[in-house]
Amino acid sequence: MDILNAGVALLNFVVVPAAAYGAQLALGALGVTLIYGILRFSNFAFGDTMAMGTAFTIMVTWAIQALGIAIFPLPTALIALPFGIAVTALIVLFTDRIVYRFYRRKKVDPIVMVMASVGVMFVMNGLTRVLIGVEEIRFDDGARFLFSVQDFRAWSGLTEGLSLRVSQLLTLIITALVCWGLFVFLNRTRTGKAMRAYSDNEDLALLSGIDPDQVVRITWIIGTALAVIAGTLYGLDKTFKAFNYFQILLPIFAAAIVGGLGNPLGAVVGGFVVAFSEVAITYPWKKVAGYLFPDWQPEGLLQLLSTEYKFAVSFVILIVVLLFKPTGLFRGKSV
Amino acid sequence: MSNTRQAEASSPWRGVLLFLVIVVLFVLEGSVRNAFFSGSWNTSLAILNMGLISAVMALGVNMQWGYAGLFNAGVVGFLALGGLAPVLIATAPVPGAWDAGGVRLLLALFVGIGTLVLAAQVWKQVDRHLRVWALIATLALGFVLYRWLFDPAVTAIEANNTASAGNIGGLGLPVLLAWPVGALFAAAVAWGVGKVALGLRSDYLAIATLGIGEIVVAVMRNEEWLARGVKNVSGIPRPVPYELDLQNDPGFVARAAEWGLDPATASGIWVKLCYAGLFTVVLLLLILLAELALKSPWGRMMRAIRDNETAAEAMGKNVTRRHLQIFVIGSAVIGLAGAMMITLDGLVSPSGYNPLRYTFLIWVMVIVGGSGNNWGAALGAILIWFLWIKAEVWGPEIMRLLTMPLPDGGLRSHLIGSAPQMRFIAMGVVLLLVLRFAPRGLLPEK
Known part of the structure; x- marks a missing residue:
């Protein structure tokens, strides 16, 4: 039994990728859940907001690269990120002004808001296509690895290797910082408290003199910032392809619902729950099992589900939560 | 939603008129040859x-x-x-596919569905303290049995004449x-x-x-x-x-x-x-x-x-x-x-x-046509589908007209080149406009 090699393989193929992916989902789910908590609808345009924001970030990145500025070993996209967020936030605020505000004032059924967000999704999707096209784009300059498989093998003398990509570490650090900042903001500052009050009980919040327009504005800005950060990190980690951002909508919604819609802490936990289940269920466990039980020669790859069905995992988690705990793990908004 | 669905007198000719518009569009497409048809x-x-x-x-x-x-x-x-x-x-029918693993496959699917049904029963019948474990055990056992039946069957079927078939095949019915x-x-x-x-x-x-x-x-x-x-x-x-x-x-x-x-x-x-x-x-x-x-x-x-x-x-x-x-x-x-x-x-x-084409475009059709009205949905579908197809041709033409003042160069050719993608934007705008200004659609519900 070779616990050390098994552990390293587990780290390399499951824990590290799942943690990075989980962090990206957590950021996205935070955005969805905040928008849900304050504006009270599931924003179907969120995936395309991520894509559009990332497209802006990539374009600014190209401009910065053309100027010859780089922050090696970090990717240039990091400098471009604030610009991407600013442009996207302006567009989203404009969208709120011309689309959502009307329905909000009329207090329509949430499902009409969802429908409106489908319209916004179409427009944003088209904008992204016009801006940057539908092909795969890599924009991760800077160093690729913090340490690679070969480095680790030489250092540790183990047969199994472990690598850590810069984008993965960056994802984890940025996510931690953003979550910390967001929770401090929500719990300590006046505006953050106003947002929570508005989310808990709209009428009572209005009665105590909270400006609803400001709360909505701040929510859109934060939600968009989260979307663009998540989108850019996802793009750095994998590649940028507009359609992937539509597909990632499902795991993000699943994460938000698992954690309890409207509950920020739940969204973060939900993101990691979904990511770890997805990676663990689609990982072929044969290698790890081979180290743990050298005498056992299993026939298959010991893969519970092939990678193509990773979306099925978020779906099943979603169904399980809906069946047994519709309000989510952390009490979110109920039915 | 009730406030958007209040009955207001709408002319009975509206439907006929819309229908005629669609007929004219299709006749133009069939008989006139120019940049647009x-x-x-x-x-x-x-x-x-x-x-x-x-x-x-x-x-x-x-x-x-x-x-x-x-x-x-x-x-x-x-x-x-x-x-x-x-x-x-x-x-x-694909020759040999059923013999290769048809029965085993059916059995596997039967076991899969049976497991879910059994799991639901277990959850209902078993004592509160045990039921979580009973449920997990049922599902795990069912999954293992299912994979044991399913995997070899699939391998056998896919190996059967891979180049031209490799699937279970049909029944040859009308x-x-x-x-x-x-x-x-x-x-x-x-x-x-x-x-x-x-x-x-x-x-x-x-x-x-x-x-x-x-x-x-x-x-x-x-x-x-x-x-x-x-x-x-x-x-x-x-x-x-x-x-x-x-x-x-x-x-x-x-x-x-x-x-x-x-x-x-x-x-x-x-x-x-x-x-x-x-x-x-x-x-x-x-x-x-x-x-x-x-x-x-x-x-x-x-x-x-x-x-x-x-x-x-x-x-x-x-x-x-x-x-x-x-x-x-x-x-x-x-x-x-x-x-x-x-x-x-x-x-x-x-x-x-x-999904954009087959889920959300259908939604645009329904909303534009008139949700709640069957004729409206059908008319909206044919109209939007026509526009969707033609927008691929019309987009670059319109863009060429719009960008007339621009000098020939990178920006203009990029805009013209990406014009077919503009139909996504157009559909989104149409959906948003209809949803806001005519939420009952072209043919409102009576």
């Missing part, structure tokens, strides 16, 4: 056929949204499920029989999803259906034993004559010559007209049934539930039950459309199932 009846009829199928899809979505206010974000999945039926029913079967496939899955997601928040259904849509398409893409996955199944039998047979038929060639058409064009037009007739019959039949249902006590109950769930519940109506019913019926209609589409194409190509 192709002037080919073959193209015009091809657009019409897909428009008629879109109308059937829109009818299904309209039942769910217009009658009951249910948001189905997985139309593409139900459509793909329906498309499976022509493959499994109408294509010729293709028209596949249409209701497609509806059944979609209905069965809709029942499962609805059972879980209905009765909770309205957007949970939207998210759950979004998921099932993705999964069905993923299954179609990866399960080669089913419909050859991305290798596509082609040559699905047709309910109408083949162009080549017509061209070899002297009687047909003579008649085509009478009309002054060459045999190739004439055969294409004739085949498309046959399809159009078939689809129109199905569409009209569905609209008739839907209208009859809507005028019956059942239809009044559905509208009452949609307009005020609480009041309807107080009257003793089982809202969740009725929602499940309409969700299943609507999905069945979408499944039917999926089977029709595959019959028209003669080809299953899972990579073509794009």
Whole structure:
């Protein structure tokens, strides 16, 4: 039994990728859940907001690269990120002004808001296509690895290797910082408290003199910032392809619902729950099992589900939560 | 929603007028050749056929949204499920596929479904303290047994004549029989999803259906034993004559010559007209049934539930039950459309199932046409489909006109080049405008 090699393989193929992916989902789910908590609808345009924001970030990145500025070993996209967020936030605020505000004032059924967000999704999707096209784009300059498989093998003398990509570490650090900042903001500052009050009980919040327009504005800005950060990190980690951002909508919604819609802490936990289940269920466990039980020669790859069905995992988690705990793990908004 | 649906007098001529507009558009497409129209009846009829199928899809979505206010974000999945039926029913059997692993495969699917049913029973019957563990044990055992049966069967079937088949094959029955079967496939899955997601928040259904849509398409893409996955199944039998047979038929060639058409064009037009007739019959039949249902006590109950769930519940109506019913019926209609589409194409190509095109565009059709009104949904579908297809041609032309003042160069060619993508923006804007300024659509509900 070779616990050390098994552990390293587990780290390399499951824990590290799942943690990075989980962090990206957590950021996205935070955005969805905040928008849900304050504006009270599931924003179907969120995936395309991520894509559009990332497209802006990539374009600014190209401009910065053309100027010859780089922050090696970090990717240039990091400098471009604030610009991407600013442009996207302006567009989203404009969208709120011309689309959502009307329905909000009329207090329509949430499902009409969802429908409106489908319209916004179409427009944003088209904008992204016009801006940057539908092909795969890599924009991760800077160093690729913090340490690679070969480095680790030489250092540790183990047969199994472990690598850590810069984008993965960056994802984890940025996510931690953003979550910390967001929770401090929500719990300590006046505006953050106003947002929570508005989310808990709209009428009572209005009665105590909270400006609803400001709360909505701040929510859109934060939600968009989260979307663009998540989108850019996802793009750095994998590649940028507009359609992937539509597909990632499902795991993000699943994460938000698992954690309890409207509950920020739940969204973060939900993101990691979904990511770890997805990676663990689609990982072929044969290698790890081979180290743990050298005498056992299993026939298959010991893969519970092939990678193509990773979306099925978020779906099943979603169904399980809906069946047994519709309000989510952390009490979110109920039915 | 009730405030947007108040009856206001709308002219009875509106529908007729819209219908005429659509007829004029198709006639222009068929007869005028310029930068905007192709002037080919073959193209015009091809657009019409897909428009008629879109109308059937829109009818299904309209039942769910217009009658009951249910948001189905997985139309593409139900459509793909329906498309499976022509493959499994109408294509010729693959020699050796059943012997390779057919029985074992059926057994595996039976075990899979049996496990879920058993798990539900375990959850209901077993004592509170034990039931979580009993449930997990049942599911784990069922999964292992399922994989033990399923994996070798799939390997055997896919190994059978991989180059040209490698799938389980069809039954060789008439293709028209596949249409209701497609509806059944979609209905069965809709029942499962609805059972879980209905009765909770309205957007949970939207998210759950979004998921099932993705999964069905993923299954179609990866399960080669089913419909050859991305290798596509082609040559699905047709309910109408083949162009080549017509061209070899002297009687047909003579008649085509009478009309002054060459045999190739004439055969294409004739085949498309046959399809159009078939689809129109199905569409009209569905609209008739839907209208009859809507005028019956059942239809009044559905509208009452949609307009005020609480009041309807107080009257003793089982809202969740009725929602499940309409969700299943609507999905069945979408499944039917999926089977029709595959019959028209003669080809299953899972990579073509794009949610924007097959879920959200159908939504635009329904909203624009008039949610709650069957004629409106059908008209909206044909109109939007026509515009969607033509926008690919019109976009660059319009963009060329708009960018006249710009110098020839990078920006102008980029704008013209990406103009076909602008139709996504156009559709989004149309949806938003209709939703806001005419929420009842072109043909409002009476």
